[in-house]
Amino acid sequence: MASTTRKTWFIAFIVSLGGFLYGFDAAIISGVMNYVTPEFDLSTSEQGWVPSSPLFAAMFAMLISGRASDILGRKKMLLIIAFTYALSALLSAYATGFHMLWIARMIGGIAFGAALVIAPVYIAEVSSAEARGKLVSIQQLNIVLGFFAAFLSNYYINNAFTSESTSFLTNANVWRFMLAVELLPALLYFILLFFVPRSPRWLFIQERDAEAVEVLTNIHGTQKGTLAASTIVKSLSEARKNKNKIQFKGLFKKPLRFVLTVGIGLGILQQITGINAVYYYATSIFKQTGIGTDAAFASGILLSLTTVLFTFVAIFLIDKMGRRPLLLVGVGGIAISMLLCGYGFQKATYAITEEKLMTLEPSIQEKLQYLTSKEYNNDIDFKNEMLTALGSQVYTNNEGAILEAATRMNPTLVLMGILGFIACFAFSLGPVMWVMLSELFPNRYRGLAIGFVGFLNGLSSWLVTQAFPWELVTWGNAITFYIYGVIALVGFFVFLKILPETKGKSLEELEKDLIKP
Incomplete structure (x- = not known):
């Protein structure tokens, strides 16, 4: 049993490395913008577009990647994603102007948009019911490890530049080195993916039963693998009695209406509380408190370290405490934290x-x-x-x-608010959304449904990131953070009413409980 557990963790960690690259890309740009903005003399809208352009591409990738993985297979799609990440990193580092930079970053957006959808689907499909929550949460852990690695990388590169300890770093190329670092984990991701199997549930859907059983028994052992195989075959056999093809309009029919509503709510709330505004503009936000550029870079490391620590809290608690309590406590904490940031800036x-x-x-x-x-x-x-x-x-x-x-002003208030927000997000909306999306939808519709919710998640993320510089210029720091706090407060009361609990049940059991005829 121990070896089976290690094997499952190993597979989940590799597959979710796409999350690491997403986190790395999201955080690395917060330091890059400090140098790109004056070099290319970016306008306010262009300052929003460089960080948000990957998110614009990601929302369309999310929309189609789930269905594409149903056709091509989860593993093949992940290999395409890893190659696309590497290409984006290379082109971004060699960008000769604003337009080449955002186009290169959009290529990366296609990669991480697809990865964020496909990785939790794959992990849920190879996991046992009792471990699914923590295994899917590894994606969020990899995202925050990516944040941490990027902030650390930015800090050391920026420190090397400002301390003049290196002769080759200049205002014109320091940001290129920041972006080029991403090429290394992208290539590693591509290589490691050759060591993971195909999704057994996808193999069953493709009627490659013998191969699927072999994967399940190899991962979980003969007894558990055989039992899981029989459960999946029975569920798919019942689904195939319905001869209708999987169609997009089927998502909106009565049986899926409740789970789709919950999924959409989770997908949108995760972004409109401001998470990507904080991560993409972390260095800029800390600069607004007057602590200085070097301290702002250092604060980014503290921010990402907090995220990593509280993501481990989520992994430890999500299969014990459950999805619903974690999410409600976290969203309540997010509301308080953002309101505290607003108050801190209001007094400045x-x-x-x-x-x-x-x-x-x-x-x-x-x-x-x-x-x-x-x-x-x-x-x-x-x-x-x-x-x-x-x-x-x-x-x-x-x-x-x-x-x-x-x-x-009192910068400690804002720092406490930002760190509180990050901590609460890391053990609630960050991992819980992806875990629940991988659980809510039936096998036949999972790829399509998560792709659709992912599109709305990506759209919300892009709007928040694109609008943030404009919000600071138009409304100011205080009102901007107050708005995020109020949104989180509304989200808390909505999910207090509608959010179900999904821990401890197989995907097939959840399908019976949540999908009502």
């Missing part, structure tokens, strides 16, 4: 004194001399004044230093 004031002015570059000192007697009660007025005095490119390139000189 901004003023550049004569003393603080001297800490800035001489060319900036001259242009800001006339502002030393002014104080601003909100970040919007202050930043508009800076943009008028310095121009967008100069201000963006020196934003960390200017905010460090001018901001008067």
Whole structure:
């Protein structure tokens, strides 16, 4: 039994490495933007498009990848995904301008959009009922390990650049090295995928029964594998009595209406509480507190470390405590944390004194001399004044230093709010959504249904990421975070009413319980 368990964990970890690459890509761009924005003189909309363009591609990849994996197979799709990740990393590092950069990143978006859908489906299909929650949660663990690795990589590369300990790093190429690092885990992912089997449930659907039984017995042992095989065959035999082909409109028929509603709710709430805004713009958010650019990079490491630790909490508790309690506690904590961030930014004031002015570059000192007697009660007025005095490119390139000189606030409140948000997300919406999506839908519709919910998840993610720079410019830091907090609060009460519990049951048992004729 121990060897079987190790084998299942090994398979789940490899398959979910696509999540690691997603997390790495999401976090790496938060550091890259500090250098790309002034180099390419990006507008506000372009600053939103570079981080969000992969998400735009991902939502369409999510829509079709589930069904594509039904046709081609889970393993073959994962190999295509790994190759696409590597191609995106290479092209991103060699980007010669704004357009090449976002196109290269969109290629990566296709990869991680498909990976986020197919990996939990595959893992659920090779897992036993009692271990499924923690095994599917490995995808979330890999995502947050990717975040941690990226923030760590960014920190060391940025530190090497700012400390002038290396002669080859410049403003023009430091971000290229940040992006190029992703090529290494992408190639490793591609190689390791050759060591995982095909999905047994997919093999049964393709009527390759002998091969499917062999996979199940190899993973779970003869007794458990044979029992699982008979259960799957019986479920598929009953499903095949219905001669109708799988069609998209079938998702909206009465039997699937409840599980689809829950799935859509989970898919949208996971993103509209602001998770990708925090991860994609983490360095920028910490800079807004006035702690400085170097400290902002270091805070990113603390953020990602928190995510890793609380993802382990989720893996430990999800099959013991259950999906519903974890999600409700986490969403409640997300609401409180985001409201705390909003309060912290609301109390901030901004003023550049004569003393603080001297800490800035001489060319900036001259242009800001006339502002030393002014104080601003909100970040919007202050930043508009800076943009008028310095121009967008100069201000963006020196934003960390200017905010460090001018901001008067309690940065600990925002740091506590961000870390609280990340911790609560890591043990609730992060892993629970993907676990429940892999459980809610019947075998025949699983790929199609998760693809559709994944599309809505990706659309929400793209909208949040694209809109975040605009929200900060238009509404300011405080209102932006207050909005995320209110959304999470509404989500808590909705799921308090409708969220089912799915722990401890086989996929076939859940199908009988949740799919009502």
